[in-house]
Amino acid sequence: MANNRQIETLGVSYLTTFINRHSLLQTYFGSNDKTPVWDGEIHVLKTSSEKRSEIFGKVPVQIKATRQQKNKLKSFSLDISDLELYSKNGGVVLFVVWLSEDGDLRNIYYKSLPPLSIKKLIKKSNLKNKTTSSKKLSVQIHELDEQKLYPMLVDFITNSRKQYSFINVDGISVEDISDDSNLKFYYYGQEKGEIFNYQEENDLFIYYKNPLTGIEVPLENTIKVVETYEETDLIITIGNTIFQNVKRHRFPDGSVQLHFGEGFKMSFDVKKKQFTFNYTRPNMLSKAIKCTQAFQELGKFGYCKLNGNIIELGEQSILDITSRDLETEIEELVQISNFMENMRIQKEVDLTYFDKQSLRNLNILNLGLILKNKVALNYNESKLLHLRIANIHIITLYDFETDNIGTMIDIFTETPWCRRGEGEDSSYISIFEVLEPNDWLKIDNCDFDSVISSYQRLVDNGLKFEDANNTIIKIVIAADKAEDVSRSELLLNWAQCLS
Numbered sequence: 001m002a003n004n005r006q007i008e009t010l011g012v013s014y015l016t017t018f019i020n021r022h023s024l025l026q027t028y029f030g031s032n033d034k035t036p037v038w039d040g041e042i043h044v045l046k047t048s049s050e051k052r053s054e055i056f057g058k059v060p061v062q063i064k065a066t067r068q069q070k071n072k073l074k075s076f077s078l079d080i081s082d083l084e085l086y087s088k089n090g091g092v093v094l095f096v097v098w099l100s101e102d103g104d105l106r107n108i109y110y111k112s113l114p115p116l117s118i119k120k121l122i123k124k125s126n127l128k129n130k131t132t133s134s135k136k137l138s139v140q141i142h143e144l145d146e147q148k149l150y151p152m153l154v155d156f157i158t159n160s161r162k163q164y165s166f167i168n169v170d171g172i173s174v175e176d177i178s179d180d181s182n183l184k185f186y187y188y189g190q191e192k193g194e195i196f197n198y199q200e201e202n203d204l205f206i207y208y209k210n211p212l213t214g215i216e217v218p219l220e221n222t223i224k225v226v227e228t229y230e231e232t233d234l235i236i237t238i239g240n241t242i243f244q245n246v247k248r249h250r251f252p253d254g255s256v257q258l259h260f261g262e263g264f265k266m267s268f269d270v271k272k273k274q275f276t277f278n279y280t281r282p283n284m285l286s287k288a289i290k291c292t293q294a295f296q297e298l299g300k301f302g303y304c305k306l307n308g309n310i311i312e313l314g315e316q317s318i319l320d321i322t323s324r325d326l327e328t329e330i331e332e333l334v335q336i337s338n339f340m341e342n343m344r345i346q347k348e349v350d351l352t353y354f355d356k357q358s359l360r361n362l363n364i365l366n367l368g369l370i371l372k373n374k375v376a377l378n379y380n381e382s383k384l385l386h387l388r389i390a391n392i393h394i395i396t397l398y399d400f401e402t403d404n405i406g407t408m409i410d411i412f413t414e415t416p417w418c419r420r421g422e423g424e425d426s427s428y429i430s431i432f433e434v435l436e437p438n439d440w441l442k443i444d445n446c447d448f449d450s451v452i453s454s455y456q457r458l459v460d461n462g463l464k465f466e467d468a469n470n471t472i473i474k475i476v477i478a479a480d481k482a483e484d485v486s487r488s489e490l491l492l493n494w495a496q497c498l499s
Helices: 004-020 080-088 115-128 146-166 194-201 285-301 315-322 326-342 356-370 437-442 448-460 469-481 485-498
Strands: 025-029 040-045 055-066 075-079 092-099 105-113 136-140 183-185 204-209 216-223 228-231 236-238 241-243 247-250 256-260 264-269 274-279 303-306 309-312 383-389 392-402 405-409 418-420 427-429
Touching: 004 025, 004 055, 004 092, 004 105, 025 146, 040 146, 055 075, 055 080, 055 146, 075 080, 075 092, 080 115, 080 136, 092 146, 105 115, 105 136, 105 146, 115 136, 115 146, 115 216, 146 194, 146 204, 146 216, 183 216, 194 204, 236 285, 241 285, 264 285, 274 285, 274 309, 274 315, 285 303, 285 315, 285 326, 326 356, 356 383, 356 392, 356 405, 437 469, 437 485, 448 485, 469 485
Parallel strands: 055 092
Antiparallel strands: 025 040, 040 055, 075 136, 092 105, 183 204, 204 216, 228 247, 236 241, 236 303, 247 256, 256 264, 264 274, 303 309, 383 392, 392 405, 418 427
């Protein structure tokens, strides 16, 4: 029967042969190494060259050989003191060589242990064994094959380098940084979708780029990728509508979807051997109209084209589309679009905010401003109205006539004359004088040429009037309040034009 040293030597030999079959890997393992912690290192090359400049990095390894009589190895115990030492020195890759009683190779297992993986394991062990002082820790191991080997070692080197300087400092978690922080994770793989299998055996770390130093700081949180996507050169045609910005999404279960038009998802049902479509109306109005019209055509024709090839829908998919009242939905969307066009509003409507009040306001404004009909409102005086349609803010004048009946006046196309005060002390003012900073901040139906003209006509008519200074101040205040940079710049430009 072989002794422990012979078993270890045999294990190192099998592992050396396995690794050296890869042209970009070189092993430097000690024979009967007396070092209790490290058993050597693997040089990972960029290209198959002997030049030092072609070495991507070096991976310290610990090799264990075992003849455990089990059907499969799932874990291996390591001394916590050894793990702590690995952690302080950049981590280690553990290899477990499983031998038969006769010394034949049964399998090779591995576990990549960069510094933060070790820190997480020890922390988890301490929480689990609060009442006992355990000196060993069970590490989950995984079967190794040739395809996994090189990417795993490259990722180990990348993470080890980035984590080495931070292992002895207090960890940072996702909760400690702002939501708009620049986060990255690194993964080296060959095939699309490989990352889903990779993350089942290896930790995926995220790094936060410090905006002051530019240094990437590792976060203690690990992540799981639940979906990936890639740009494609695919073209999908539905009726007369062409979609070119097609993205391919991949999922952990191996399924693939094509996303296009910001509303469509197309996948292939393997069991039914047919394509299925899922449609969710986009939030932005222009895209919602385009995509809903295309969706209606999809139900009408029963097929689309993928790079010129016809993709037919199943009967149930067609029925699911044609059973919806898409005609009414499109008419409602077009009504909103036509109103915005007539009001010269260029800001995109976000339908996320289109509620019942938005619909009421749309109907009132369309009736009064577009159709020029009288409107019945619960006011007994003329006043400026601030009405919201989704994310669009409109200011208009309600001109009271009698019995809660009045007319709507677009103050930008039909700018009324206004006076402040009575008698000799009165003076003419621009109607825009009454707008407050918050009005200027939100208004979306503003034609600023009309604002300037309202002051210019006071000058041209030689009237006693109040100048635009107060209005300019209010616009500047609104610019200071604006969170959106483009809005702030627009307001400042208005103020400059008026001055």
